[in-house]
Amino acid sequence: MKHSNSGFSLIELMVVVAIIGVLASIALPAYSAYQARGKLAAGLAEVAALRSVAETHLNDGRRLGGIDDLPGARPLTAHCALTAAFDDTGAGTLTCEVQNAPPAVRGARLAWERSEEGAWACSVASLSDPSLAPGGCVATAP
Template sequence: MNNQKGFTLIELMIVVAIIGILAAIAIPQYSKYQARAKISAAIAETSALRTGMEDKLNNGTDVAAATDIGAANATTSNCTLTATGTASSGAATIGCTILNAPAPALGKVVTWTRTAANGWSCATNMTSTDLTLVPKSCGGS
């Protein structure tokens, strides 16, 4: 008796097909996960700068750049940072243009806006279809 051991061609083709189906589902989900992580990182980076902005405005100093309020550089691995603030009116904005991200988040802007009457609020320029990537604390769904 000749007993052969191993896999048949059809068994190998089934395994390859299953792996292909799983990859077709997993890759878009991973891309969404990466975009969501970059947006969260942008919110965290800009949120940390609010304290420096508050300090400058409360001391009567206008702000013209993100480096004025504690950012080491105007560009980080996640963002290109901008910041402006006027002490007399109490109005300020801190922005982050997202860098090095998947397509749904690349080039999008996260903005913290301050008014003397209402305090800080967060917003993005994401389209309505991409708002699921943004945390609810910043206008996401």
């Protein structure tokens, strides 16, 4: 009577597990960077929406002091703790401190700064990797 052995040997299974481990070690850092960029992009979208509201207010000649002067603005959102500070000349800053973020961007601060002339500039501070900064934003030292 002939018995056929079907199935995988222990060595074959160990090779498969090793291959999966190598693939996972390559994929996880890429996924973490993807998550970090996504969180920064979400924060940038939230603070950019406030930028439009602030610009409209300032162009209408209304004074802005803080976040409470912006209609519809909530100081705490799913992605940001938002703050605003403007002086009488119209110069000021809208800031998003990133909340509930992956370790690579935990504590990062996105800021839109407005000059007296009305020009806006974006910066990001406290990033562990400056390459994570969204396009159009400059990574700065903490």
